[in-house]
Amino acid sequence: MNKRKFLPNVTSALLLFVGIGATAGGLGAMMDPSGESMGVPIELLEQSPFENFLIPGIFLFFITGIASLIVSYLAFKNYRHTGIATMILGMVMILWISAQMYWLTDINWLHHLFFGIGIVEIILGFFFYVRRNGHNIFHKHRGSAAH
Template sequence: MKLIYKLSFGLHLFVGIGAMAGGLAAITSPLEPLGMPLEPLKNSPFTNYLIPGIILFTVIGLGNVISALTLCYKAKYQGYISGTLGGALVIWIIVQCMMLRAVAFLHVLFFIIGVIQGLLAITILFHKSLFPTNIVMKLYKEMKKEV
């Protein structure tokens, strides 16, 4: 389990710091963050990168950094926190690809990282026997008895 916590910690910290940097760039320079032109936003509801930057900084960035910190303390509900943020990252990437109408290597990479965060979260939930994994384990044990 130690490896699961370390891997999850590293992924959350990596995503969080990167998202905070990207979000901060979009907040401070919403018309051209890190040299990104406004043209890709033509099919989105946004006219600049300010709102996406705020969401990226707070939800994806701060959320993942906080999740990494809670992993240090092995908080009881860490599996839920980690899984929620992994799911948020996956949704963020899907929505971003749909709005930009493009898929780049970084989209694929961060999608995979979000999925891995979710799988690690499920592992933590199984280890702590928390809902819904406790129900799955109970059903599994009952099915095993019948066989």
């Protein structure tokens, strides 16, 4: 694979994976807020501020799903602000998963996986930003007295 395409392609693929899963899950939660058709018991929400899966489903569909699909496309096209957008999506993912782990009565391996994906999104976004915007953080700037 071309070196210049590696970072945009990896970032795009990860965001596409997240986006497809989140839109599907969010759509399922919006269509059946009881969670019954998805095999998710409503009792999971006992400690949360939600009575059903509608609001989490809307968040999952639009904020995690659609936004990830849009930024996936931007990464593939090597759009200038993809790094910032990817870092924001990573932070949102970490906050979303942290809230789930706090509120839900059941924590499983998917929470850990997607928490890790959030961290990877932040890292990829950072490197995307640095590379795309011409910053070189690994070499000392010459001629600068400030350190």
